[in-house]
Amino acid sequence: MTQERRVALVTGGSRGIGRAIAERLGRTGASVIVNYRADGDAAAGVVDAIIRAGGSAVGIQADVTDPAQLRGLFDAAERRFGRLDIVVSNVGVARFAPVAATADDDFDACFTTNTRAGFLALREAANRVSDSGRVVVISSGVTITGRPGSGVYAASKAALEQLARVLARELGPRQITVNCVLPGAIRTDALAAGVPAEMAGRMVAEIPLGRLGEPDDVADIVAFLVSDGGRWITGQSIAAGGGAF
Numbered sequence: 334m335t336q337e338r339r340v341a342l343v344t345g346g347s348r349g350i351g352r353a354i355a356e357r358l359g360r361t362g363a364s365v366i367v368n369y370r371a372d373g374d375a376a377a378g379v380v381d382a383i384i385r386a387g388g389s390a391v392g393i394q395a396d397v398t399d400p401a402q403l404r405g406l407f408d409a410a411e412r413r414f415g416r417l418d419i420v421v422s423n424v425g426v427a428r429f430a431p432v433a434a435t436a437d438d439d440f441d442a443c444f445t446t447n448t449r450a451g452f453l454a455l456r457e458a459a460n461r462v463s464d465s466g467r468v469v470v471i472s473s474g475v476t477i478t479g480r481p482g483s484g485v486y487a488a489s490k491a492a493l494e495q496l497a498r499v500l501a502r503e504l505g506p507r508q509i510t511v512n513c514v515l516p517g518a519i520r521t522d523a524l525a526a527g528v529p530a531e532m533a534g535r536m537v538a539e540i541p542l543g544r545l546g547e548p549d550d551v552a553d554i555v556a557f558l559v560s561d562g563g564r565w566i567t568g569q570s571i572a573a574g575g576g577a578f
């Protein structure tokens with residue numbers, strides 16, 4: 334696989350972890366499709382940053398929870414660059430509450446976005462990624478820790494990890510790798526908005542490396558997995574928590 338010619342699609346690539354992954358892949362020489370749902374300015378900023386660094390990128394709006402928009406995103410990516418080598422399924426939502434107090438809406442939000450939209454992205458990737466390509470799912474360390482309050486979030490991400498594990502075996506004969514990366518607490522808008530302050534404090538206290546994770550900490554792991562050096566790793570769920578799990 335020639336590094337320079339690869340085409341990468343990052344869902345939710347306009348902010349947070351997805352943004353760091355998109356910019357990191359752009360620096361490796363990949364042409365990057367920066368997907369976003371609503372914030373076109375943020376996506377344009379990522380595209381600009383990649384192009385200023387000498388790379389190639391385009392922003393494409395699509396709500397990945399809508400099957401038609403998701404298919405349209407993959408179609409547009411292939412039309413624009415003629416091929417697809419790397420798919421990073423990054424979009425996800427978190428809801429935190431004890432199981433006893435979890436609302437039906439929280440269950441639906443997690444399973445609609447994390448599991449169903451993740452499945453839709455994996456299915457498209459399975460049908461479109463070139464031989465020797467790479468598929469990466471951004472899951473969460475809560476699938477390992479069983480943290481109280483993470484029930485429906487952890488369950489929805491765990492289901493997606495199982496899909497990825499099976500897909501890795503199905504795509505192995507084509508030398509396509511499929512892996513999940515499981516971040517711990519990472520400094521993003523979602524963390525600031527969605528995690529109660531006392532839970533965030535406890536998360537940092539549990540991290541042996543002694544700090545909150547940064548989006549680039551995750552992006553570097555993804556960059557390795559999609560590089561030629563990652564060719565012998567597939568079907569794995571890789572902890573990216575600074576040693577917390």
Ligand SMILES: NC(=O)c1ccc[n+]([C@@H]2O[C@H](COP(=O)([O-])OP(=O)(O)OC[C@H]3O[C@@H](n4cnc5c(N)ncnc54)[C@H](OP(=O)(O)O)[C@@H]3O)[C@@H](O)[C@H]2O)c1
Nearest residue numbers: 345347348349350369370371372396397424425519521523
């Ligand atoms: N942050 C953490 O501590 C942490 C820890 C473990 C796992 N994770 C996982 O890491 C992933 C990224 O999280 P993050 O914290 O970086 O999120 P974030 O900062 O909230 O960024 C969300 C990104 O996804 C896009 N997006 C959201 N819903 C979308 C949809 N339905 N269709 C298309 N794009 C959509 C947003 O675009 P718009 O702005 O245009 O809506 C934005 O680019 C998620 O899967 C999350 O579960 C995060």
